[in-house]
Amino acid sequence: MSLDTLVPLSPADLRNARAENPKTRARDLAESLGVTEAALIAAHVDGAQVLRIDAGLDRLFPAIQTLGEVMALTRNASCVHERTGTYEDYHSGNHAAMVLGAEIDLRMFPKHWVHGFALVDGPRPSVQVFDAAGDAVHKVFLTDASDRAAFETLVRDLRLLEQSDTITLTPRAPVEAAKLRADNAEALRREWGEMTDTHQFLRMVSKLKMNRLGAYRVAGAPWAFELPADTVTKLLHASADQQIPLMIFVGNQGCIQIHGGPVTRIAPMGPWINVLDPRFNLHLRADHIAEVWHVVKPIRDGMAHSIEAFDAQGALIVQIFGKRDPDTSAFRALIERLPRKAGA
Structure with missing residues (x-):
């Protein structure tokens, strides 16, 4: 509603x-x-x-x-x-569009631009x-x-001809909670290992009757490792201290916006953890983070590592990858030093 x-x-x-x-x-x-x-x-x-x-x-x-x-x-x-x-x-x-500027990098899904x-x-x-x-x-x-x-x-x-001060809205779709099929675990791990591009992931898990978060919970090592909820804050601080460039993805159902480069000034303010750099700001409600995963996906020239945070309803909040400058080895070393959740 x-x-x-x-x-x-x-x-x-x-x-x-x-x-x-x-x-x-x-x-x-x-x-x-x-x-x-x-x-x-x-x-x-x-x-x-x-x-x-x-x-x-x-x-x-x-x-x-x-x-x-x-x-x-x-x-x-x-x-x-x-x-x-x-x-x-x-x-x-028609289904997805892009802006590939040096500083403004977007993926857009036109049906949601209403x-x-x-x-x-x-x-x-x-x-x-x-x-x-x-x-x-x-x-x-x-x-x-x-x-x-x-x-x-x-x-x-x-400018549109119609300039009404009322608006007609449709019901908001509920967040899809983690969707998993334990009986498909073997197929998930096998097909996961056969991937050659990260864009194949969502099609694969959908075919297996799961979604992103559900697949992480089912797959486990060596593809997905659960980390403590404060991992994103620690990662931002460590990346700033070591000047390791990041790719930070934040989005909603209609648009994903990407920062590629270093982060420098990390400032906590109440429940928020902030990046306050001259041309890039990030404002993250750290208290909304319920699950964090270190995710590994095969690509043609190696493995793509990411840190991904979800809220209590299962909605994806932020994804962080290493920026290829010229490679992501420093980012991988950083995240492999991060504490893992007990039992993960």
């Missing part, structure tokens, strides 16, 4: 709530009101300062590429990934896209170095 069916607040109610809480983040305010973030933004649509725009990737991304330097943000319920750079090298696709908005007012104009349930898929914020004239052109060209 969508949050918006629980509390029947009108667009005027939502605008009043925003006016009374101008400094509260939109996501936090929406949650406190029992509505989705998309509904809160839609309530402010006036066709001038907040507008509905076309969320279709093949129109949106060529326009975003004209903005110059911006800040890209992708998040899920437990982790926020922010990367400053320029959108470059957009690749279209509700698009341009927020014109304020010091940080933005483009924000939400899925059918009203959850944020991806956001683009202008910086001091952005091309404001190009943003005005984007808004004009992508």
Whole structure:
């Protein structure tokens, strides 16, 4: 059930709530009101300062590429990934699309890019896209170095005729809990060992009636090792201390955003563990992490090692790989020194 069916607040109610809480983040305010973030933004649509725009990737991304330097943000319920750079090298696709820029690296799944908005007012104009349930898929914020004239052109060209302040949302799909088949364990381990590319993994486990987390629990060594819940925090600190470059993947059902490079400033703040570097920020709710796995997958030229964190419902929060600079041996050595969970 969508949050918006629980509390029947009108667009005027939502605008009043925003006016009374101008400094509260939109996501936090929406949650406190029992509505989705998309509904809160839609309530402010006036066709001038907040507008509905076309969320279709093949129109949106060529326009975003004209903005110059911006800040890209992708998040899920437990982790926020922010990367400053320029959108470059957009690749279209009906089922999956990509941005392969030097700093902004994305994988997008177009069917989830449903509700698009341009927020014109304020010091940080933005483009924000939400899925059918009203959850944020991806956001683009202008910086001091952005091309404001190009943003005005984007808004004009992508503006929709319909500029309603109400929004129709569909029920949010529940998180799929760990799905495992112990009777398929032998087949899983055999086919896992025959992989030559990490992209083969999800097709393989689906065929065996499992999902990612379920497969990790079934496979065990030498492919999956459970680690303590504080492993990601330890990994970030160790990577910063040793300047081991990482690939950090954070996503939702509509977008995955990737940081490739070192992390430097690691700052805990309450339940959050943060990376606060000049062009990359990560904000991770460490207290949401229920399971962490060291995962090994065969690839054509060796083995791919990753650290993957899940919440208590089984949702994937973050994946961390070593960056090939020129290889991942330092990352592998680091994670093999990390403590394993008792019995793993």
